[in-house]
Structure formats: structure tokens, C-alpha cells
Amino acid sequence: MKAMLSAFVAALVIAYGATQILPTFGWSSAERGSAEFSVRRD
């Protein structure tokens, strides 16, 4: 039971961590499709 609960918590931690780490590589699921992010306006 402890292993199961700690795995579920770990899954949430990893998910939250992904939102913090991925933007440092220039990617964010929230911004990915936005015009400001994907289109260069000269």
C-alpha cells in the first residue's frame, strides 16, 4: 500500500516538475499553440 501511494504521489510530483522544467528548454504545453509563441511578427 505504501509503494502504491508513494508511486501516485511521485506521478503528481513528476507531472508538476515537468511544468517547471520543460519551459527552461523553451517548451510549455500551455504556450505551445499560442500565436505569440509560434509566430514571429516582423
Added chain:
Amino acid sequence: MNFSFVSAAVFALATLAASPTWADAAPAVDRSATGGAQTLQDIMARQSQLDVDESFRSENLGDSANAAATTESLGTNGGRSDADVYRASRYNEINPTLQDRGPAAGVLIQDGGMPWYQLREGPVVTYGGSALLGIIALLVVFYFARGKIMIDGGPAGTTIQRFKAIERFGHWLLAGSFVALGVTGLLTLMGRQFLIPVMGHEAFATLAVGSKWIHNNVAWAFMLGLIMTFFMWVVHNIPNKLDWEWLKAGGGIFTKAHPSAKKFNAGQKIIFWTVMLLGLSVSLSGLSLLFPFEMPMFAKTFAIMNSVLGTEFPTVLAPHEEMQYANIWHSIVAFVMMVAIIAHIYIGSVGMEGAYDAMGNGQVDLEWARQHHDLWVAEVEAKEGKGDGS
């Protein structure tokens, strides 16, 4: 492992299974009256779901060699009429100059959107949803027909360690994230059709945004769980002769016999490899969707399929087509996995007495272990005996 080959094989099987009939070719059309342009017969043939050879327009893109001299008035756009240029845009046969350097920006027209949307909202939802309801119904029938598989003679009362804490952690990381991804994936796929009429647009919008966050970010936990369980259990899941004997006995499910097995029986090995291969495939198509246009993989996979199987899948795909294939493939593989995992959940919980303990606290009843994994128990006891003597 050659992912492309595996994906190609699985995709081919899925395609053949899902497409029992191929579209008939449309009859030859005389287009002399329209100067080679489309006729009413072409339109009618498409409406009848016939396979129309589009080369009469996809290859009719004008010829610069016929261009009038630029010194003359009213030049002919480089020998190409507006219709020629429009067709070239449609069939992605142009190289436009753009401000936006995005990978898909050079595609001005891509007409695969409606077929993709119709496939996604139609057969994928219908067949996928039916498969899920079908396996649940089948298991309910099986439960009432066969009943819970009990430990013959009852539990021994003593236990043996089946899985260590790290193994259970890896399993539950994979399982928990898979359930979260499955539920949110179904919400994303089916919400428009089934939830919006019930809960309205605003409530569903909130649900959809939350589902998207979970689906995009919990995916990393799924991939980590997949890697962990692969390396922990692959040695125990290599097929051998014993598996054939186990399969011939039907795993003892109907005969109530107990065919010999080591740590994992043939049924568990099938689940293991199903999860590993489809998990890899769904992860790769998921990454392709997470990073739009940056991980195209279907054109390459189709090229390998064509060379191995002699099929004629397109090997030049627009970036949007890559995404459409990734989306459909992601859904199909996920449905197959969900069907397999529902059966796995059944046999690991309500379907068999004592099975859940293996992943619950890691300790299983000794009699259960002897009946379902006799050779593994013998191995463990031999090791323990060796340990005591040394």
C-alpha cells in the same frame, strides 16, 4: 529493438483489421470536354467513396517553360495560371517564402483535416468505445460463468515475498499514470460528443483544460514507469517452452488445472510485452503530439512498411498529416492497451483470490504461489535453503 519495424507491423495489422474492404477504383473519366479539368463524374465518384486518381490535377501544375516573355504585357505568372498555383499549394508542391520559420508554416493548404476529424469522431470513438464496453461485458459474463478463481484447499496462512517495494513502486507508477492518461484521454476524445450535451460547454471547458494538463504532464511518469518495469522484469518475461505448455492448458482457467510457471506465466508475459511494445509506441506518438511538427515519424515508418510488406502508404507527408496520423495512431494504440489492462485489472483483483496481494503488500500466500508459480517458489526456496546453509 527496431521501433519503426514494430510500429509498422502493428500499424499494418491494425489497418488490415480495421479496413476489411478497400475502396474501389473509380472508372476512367474522359475529361476532354473540360480541357483536363475536373468533371461532374469525378465529384460523383468521390461522393460514392470511390478511389479517384487525383494525378490529373495534382500533376497539372503548369509549366514555366511555356511562360510568356516578361517583356510582354500581362505575363502569365511564370507559365502558371492561378489555378495551377492553387493546385500546387493544395498538393504541397510549392516552396513559398515566409516570415514565420515554423516547420509547418510552408504548407498553405492541407485538406486532410476533415477526413482526420471524421475518422477521429466516427470509427475511432465507435470501435474504441465498443471495445472497452465489450471487454467489460465479457469479463462480467466470465465472472458469473467461471466465478472467482480460488486457492484450492484454501490459503496456507504463510506468505512469500512476490515483489519488492521498488517493483511495486514501478508497477503503480505505471498503472496510476496509465489510468490517469486513459481517463483524461477518453475525456478529450469523447467529451465533445458525450459530456457537452450533459454538462454544457462551460463546465466541460474546465474539465477539458484540467484533462489536458494531466494528460500532457503525467505522461512523463508513465514513461518513467514503463522504463522501470521493463528493466526490472524483462529477464523474467523472455518466452520459453514452458509458456507453450501453459498456453496449451489455457492457463488452467477453464480446466481448473495449475500448469507450471516461473515468476511470470505466459499470460503475464503477454500482458508484459503488450504493455511494453504498445507503451513504447503510444509514448512515441504522444511525444510527437507534445512537440508538434518536431518529431515526424510516420513517413519513415510507412517507407519501411512499403519496403517490407509491399504496401503503398504515402512516404511524403505534410507536417499536419504527420500530426493527424500521430493522433489517430495514439488513440488506436491506447484503446488496445486499455482493453488489455482492463482484463489485467480483473484477474489481478476480483477475478482471482490472493492475486492482489502481490502488488498490495508484496506478500502472497504460499499456497497461491505454489498453485500459480510453482517453479518460481521452488527457485526461491532453493535460494533461501542455499542462503541458510552458507
